[in-house]
Amino acid sequence: MTIELGQLAASQSRMIPPHVVADSAILGRIGTLVTRLAAGPSEVRAAQRVRHNVFVEEFGARMTPASASTGYDVDSFDTYCDHLLVLDTSLGGDAEDQIVGTYRLLRQSVAKSHHGFYSTSEFGVADMIARHPQKRFLELGRSCVLPPYRTKRTVELLWQGIWAYALEHGIDVMFGCASFGGCRPEAHALALSFLHHSAAAQGEWAVSALPELYRKMDLMPVEAIRPREALAALPPLVKGYLRLGARFGDGAVIDRAFGTTDVMVVLPRAAISPRYVNYYRADASRFCG
Incomplete structure (x- = not known):
């Protein structure tokens, strides 16, 4: 997450992907929780507020003074990414008051038309992507969930939404940075070494830190x-990524702004465990009832 966090845009409209529609379809539901894409500027802004609450207030990420003073986690990628939300409909207020989790989604076709992928600031993903010119890639990032909602069903809904989104857009490969807390890889020697020895992305999926x-x-x-x-x-x-069938790149990166040690996750759709494909169903209908 080493890319500098940008200042808030001059107007809310500049922070919103132009293809966001007013009535975003529900992608999944468990009890009072639902998942869908952000339906407009105010919902993206509310998701940025949730990210600030988690990244800055809870985990101490450092932002530019201008951004820190606003109470929103914002960068230039927000303007053209899709924003997956989990909302608790039992909470009062408008939808903006019900957002309890979010994930940022960036399709390859969209990235090509703008600033590229976020994770290229840390990892050499361009080489991996170039080896697969016929495949469609989706970058996952900026994931966070408010503390009371860090439960199995919230995670299930987020993955329900990602799976439905990937199917809708014909995504072949998902990738992105995942983080360990703190800026000392040595503090995570056991976990990092395990990923290196037992779950390394190799061959056509190899990718390394810059x-x-x-x-x-x-x-x-x-x-x-x-x-x-x-x-x-x-x-x-x-x-969770590992259980789905993901593999991990070579080398970690220290992100001092966010106070994390980042690794690269690579998850080809074909490598997802059949157990999870069956669970969410091949047509992503598991939680859509």
């Missing part, structure tokens, strides 16, 4: 790694 940012993940010999302990040491999001 040379000037590269920090080694191979911090422990393979014989010293106890898989069960390593799995327990993984952040929930990283563990």
